[in-house]
Amino acid sequence: MLKVTNLTKKYGKMLAVKNVSFFVETGEIAVLAGPNGAGKSTVIKSIVGLLRYQGSITVNDKINKSIEGKSYIGYIPEIPSLFPLLTVSEHITLMAHAFGIKDYETEAEELLKAFDLWDKKDKFGSELSKGMQQKVSICCAIITKPKILLVDEPMVGLDPKAIRTMKNLLLKLKEQGTSIVVSTHLLDSVQDLWDRIIIMKDGEFVYSNTKHEIGKEDKSLEDIFFEYTEE
Numbered sequence: 001m002l003k004v005t006n007l008t009k010k011y012g013k014m015l016a017v018k019n020v021s022f023f024v025e026t027g028e029i030a031v032l033a034g035p036n037g038a039g040k041s042t043v044i045k046s047i048v049g050l051l052r053y054q055g056s057i058t059v060n061d062k063i064n065k066s067i068e069g070k071s072y073i074g075y076i077p078e079i080p081s082l083f084p085l086l087t088v089s090e091h092i093t094l095m096a097h098a099f100g101i102k103d104y105e106t107e108a109e110e111l112l113k114a115f116d117l118w119d120k121k122d123k124f125g126s127e128l129s130k131g132m133q134q135k136v137s138i139c140c141a142i143i144t145k146p147k148i149l150l151v152d153e154p155m156v157g158l159d160p161k162a163i164r165t166m167k168n169l170l171l172k173l174k175e176q177g178t179s180i181v182v183s184t185h186l187l188d189s190v191q192d193l194w195d196r197i198i199i200m201k202d203g204e205f206v207y208s209n210t211k212h213e214i215g216k217e218d219k220s221l222e223d224i225f226f227e228y229t230e231e
Contacts, residue, residue, distance in 0.1 A: 001023065001024065001025055001026050001059075001060060001061075001179055002023060002024040002047065002057075002058075002059055002148050002179050002181065003023045003056075003057070003058045003059075004020065004021055004022050004023070004043070004047065004055070004056075004057050005021050005055055005056040005057070006019050006020075006021055006054070006055040006056065007019070007020050007021070007043065007046060007053055007054070007055035007056075007057065008020075008053065008054040008055055009039075009042050009046055009051060009052075009053045009054070015203060016039050016042045016203050017039040017042050017043060017046070017053075017203045018202075018203045018204045019055075019204075020039075020043065020200075020203075020204065020205050022198055022205065022208060024148075024179045024180070024181055024196065025179065025195075026177050026178075026179055027174050027175070027176075027177045027178065027179070028174070028179055028180070028195045028196060029170060029174055029180045029182065029190075029193050029194050029195050029196070030179075030180065030181050030182070030194070030195065030196040030197070030198060031182050031183075031184065031187070031190050031193075031194045031196070031197050031198065031221065032044070032181055032182065032183040032184075032198050032200065033183075033184065033185075033187060033197065033198070033199050033200070033221070033225050034199055034200035034201055034229065035201060035229055038200040038201050038202065038203065039200050039202075039203040039204075040152075040183040040200055041078070041152055041183065043183075043200070044075075044150050044152050044181065044183050047059075047064055047073070047148075047150055047181070048064075048073060048075045048150055049064050049065045049069075049070060049073075059072045059073060059147065059148045060072050060147055060148070071099060071100075072146060072147040072148050073146055073147075073148050073149075073150065074141035074142065074144050074146025074148070074149045074150070075141055075149075075150045075151075076137055076138055076141045076149070076150070076151045076152065076154055077137065077152050078152040078153040078156060080130070080133040080134050080136065080137035081137075082125030082126075082128070082133050082136060082137070083125050084124060084125045084126035085124055085125070085126070086124065086125055087121065087122050087123060087124055087125075088112065088117055088120055088121045088122070088123055088125075088128070088136050089108070089112075089121040089122065091125065091136055091139075091140055092104075092108045092111075092112075092136075092139055092140055092143050093108075095140045095141075095143050095144055096108070096143050096144070098144075099144040099145070101143060101144060101145060104143055107143065108139070108143055111138075111139040111142060111143065112139060114165050114169075115135040115138065115139060115162055115165060116135075116161070116162070117132065117135055117136065117139070120132065130157050131157045131158060131159060131162070134156070134157045134158060135158070135162060138154070138166065138169075142169065142173070146173075146178060147177075147178060147179065148178070148179050148180075148181075149170075149173060149178050149179070149180045149181070150180075150181050150183075151170075151180065151181065151182045151183065151184075152183045153183060153184050153185065153186075154166055154170075154182060154184065155184065155186050155189045156186075163189065167189075167190075167192070167193060170182070170193055171193065174193075174195075182194075187220070187221040187222050187225060188220075188221075188222070190221070191220060191221055194211060194221065195210060195211055195212075196208070196209070196210045196211070197209055197210075197211075197221060197224060199224070199225060199228050199229065201228070201229050206228045206229070207224065207227075207228040209224075
């Protein structure tokens with residue numbers, strides 16, 4: 001379970017995120033949506049521990065920046081950043097070893113084949129296209145067996161087959177009890193995945209609800225998004 005309490009982040013004098021609180025249950029997919037500049041990426045990066053902030057963030061009751069807390073977190077950034085002189089296989093090996101994951105080789109092979117990277121496993125990071133780098137970034141996050149997965153624009157740069165693979169992977173992780181936060185503008189791409197919707201505007205939460213609580217309202221994610229973000 002992910003719990004964020006009174007999260008506030010300033011960049012100089014600019015207040016990017018204003019005292020927001022939310023939680024994501026075990027085995028739940030939460031979609032974090034909002035216009036450009038709403039503060040979504042700041043929230044994601046704060047949870048990962050890449051930013052200084054005010055407030056409290058815990059993952060499975062552990063502080064997110066503690067060693068144990070970090071071991072629970074998987075992160076797929078919007079812009080992949082690979083080591084140029086490591087091969088695809090070496091990236092996955094590095095992540096598995098860093099997180100103390102043993103007997104990962106079979107799962108690594110399955111991931112690489114699912115994302116059509118198996119024949120590219122010996123290519124260096126610098127030799128890959130942006131889409132391929134994104135696929136490697138996904139594989140690196142999943143191989144660590146995260147309890148909390150944070151995904152910033154997961155479908156950007158992926159081909160249709162990879163998007164389908166990514167969706168199936170998120171559903172599989174959900175079934176295994178992973179708490180997932182997906183920040184995206186492509187709301188149609190997660191329409192069949194979400195359990196909780198959180199909408200941000202100007203650094204604040206303007207709407208939060210679950211699919212179950214919304215009940216029988218015939219509304220898409222886009223309908224809800226525009227209702228709470230348009231002037």
